[in-house]
C-alpha cells in the first residue's frame with residue numbers, strides 16, 4: 001500500500017476510534033488537506049451525528065474546495081490559518097463558535113507536523129495546542145519517521161527527492177508530541193500497525 005493510503009486509512013481508523021469509542025464530539029483537524037473520500041466530518045458523523053469539526057489549512061485552494069463541500073453543513077467549518085501559530089487556530093471566531101475548550105476535544109494533526117521546520121519547533125507547537133486541552137481530550141497524529149529500518153531509509157530518500165517537502169524526524173521527537181498525555185493502546189507505532197476496532201477487541205479479549 002502507498003504511504004498516502006496508509007496515512008489516510010490511519011486517519012480514518014483514528015477518527016473512528018475517537019468518535020465511536022472515546023465519545024469525542026469536537027474535532028480540530030489541522031492540516032486537513034484537500035477534501036477527498038471519507039473526510040473527518042463524514043467519518044465522525046457516522047458515529048456522532050451533530051459533532052463539531054473545524055478544518056484548518058494554510059492553503060487557499062484547500063479552503064476553496066472545503067468550503068464548497070461544506071456549504072450547507074452547520075456543524076463543520078473550515079478556516080485558513082498556519083499551524084505554527086496555534087493562537088490563530090484556537091482563537092479564530094469560527095473555532096470559538098464550534099469548539100468548547102472547557103469540554104474534551106480532539107486535535108487531529110495527520111501528515112502535518114513534518115511540514116513544520118525545526119525553527120517552527122513542532123514539539124512546542126503541539127505543546128501550545130495541548131495547553132488548551134482539558135482531561136479527556138485527545139491528540140491524533142501521524143508523521144514521517146526517520147528510522148533505522150532499511151525500507152524506511154529508501155523511502156526517506158525517495159520522498160526527499162520527489163516531494164521536496166517533509167522532514168523525517170526520529171522516534172524521540174514523535175514521543176515528545178505526546179509528553180504529558182496518556183497513550184491509548186498500542187501506543188506509538190507505525191501507522192499501519194495502529195489497530196482496527198475489531199483487532200483491538202481481539203487483543204483486549206486475548207489480553
Ligand SMILES: C[S@@+](CC[C@H](N)C(=O)[O-])C[C@H]1O[C@@H](n2cnc3c(N)ncnc32)[C@H](O)[C@@H]1O
Nearest residue numbers: 031032033057058059081082083084110111115
Ligand atoms: C499531506 S496533507 C495532509 C492532509 C490530511 N491531513 C491527510 O492526512 O490526508 C498536508 C496538509 O497540511 C497543510 N499544511 C502544511 N503546512 C501547514 C501549516 N503550517 N499550517 C496549516 N496547514 C499546513 C498543507 O496545505 C496540506 O493541505
